[in-house]
Amino acid sequence: GQQLNQSPQSMFIQExxxxxxxxxxxxxxxxxxxxxxxxxxxxxxxxxxxKAGELTSNGRLTAQFGITRKDSFLNISASIPSDVGIYFCAxxxxxxxxxxxxxxxxxxxxxxx
Amino acid sequence: DGGITQSPxxxxxxxxxxxxxxxxxxxxxxxxxxxxxxxxxxxRLIYYSxxxxxxxxxxxxxxxxxxxxxxxxxxxxxxxxxxxxxAFYLCASSRASSIEAFFGQGTRLTVV
Numbered sequence: 451g452q453q454l455n456q457s458p459q460s461m462f463i464q465e466x467x468x469x470x471x472x473x474x475x476x477x478x479x480x481x482x483x484x485x486x487x488x489x490x491x492x493x494x495x496x497x498x499x500x501k502a503g504e505l506t507s508n509g510r511l512t513a514q515f516g517i518t519r520k521d522s523f524l525n526i527s528a529s530i531p532s533d534v535g536i537y538f539c540a541x542x543x544x545x546x547x548x549x550x551x552x553x554x555x556x557x558x559x560x561x562x563x
Numbered sequence: 564d565g566g567i568t569q570s571p572x573x574x575x576x577x578x579x580x581x582x583x584x585x586x587x588x589x590x591x592x593x594x595x596x597x598x599x600x601x602x603x604x605x606x607r608l609i610y611y612s613x614x615x616x617x618x619x620x621x622x623x624x625x626x627x628x629x630x631x632x633x634x635x636x637x638x639x640x641x642x643x644x645x646x647x648x649x650a651f652y653l654c655a656s657s658r659a660s661s662i663e664a665f666f667g668q669g670t671r672l673t674v675v
Binding site: 454549 | 669
């Protein structure tokens with residue numbers, strides 16, 4: 451099955467640093483979503499992007515929908531310890547009247563205090 | 564409060580037995596999904612359903628079965644045919660015309 455390529459796979463950063471991660475696909479998507487998953491829990495939606503070129507913020511998080519519609523970026527500014535978790539991108543496809551979500555492989559973030 | 568409830572949170576199964584994972588939502592969402600997550604990997608789609616009494620196979624449906632008799636419920640059965648069933652299973656739902664999918668807290672299945 452298709453999965454999106456997400457990078458980096460993991461990162462260790464110091465508290466206060468900015469974080470950048472990205473997600474790429476060989477297919478075009480109409481919507482990009484970014485989720486955060488904490489250990490033992492289900493993913494929680496952070497940001498949804500609806501059109502190419504869109505730049506959306508949610509607090510310290512900023513995400514962009516790539517112009518080619520094949521990629522998306524997530525930035526976290528001034529990281530704090532509670533930012534720890536796995537960040538997933540997801541692209542939504544719509545075919546034959548059904549919606550499907552294709553997920554990235556995840557970026558595991560660890561913040562060092 | 565509206566949300567998606569998965570139960571149980573932890574489940575142990577003997578090899579060769581079927582087991583059913585529960586997923587209930589009170590968000591009035593039309594679409595529901597089951598994903599499997601293995602350590603260090605992303606989410607892989609098992610089955611999904613857009614409306615009651617209808618469902619489609621995802622990328623890794625072999626060894627699994629589902630039913631959608633009610634809008635609120637989408638149980639997943641892991642059968643003995645699933646060769647490697649130990650994993651974290653996540654259920655999600657969305658409005659049919661919506662973009663965002665919302666997840667339950669997951670069920671960790673361990674085959675012993």
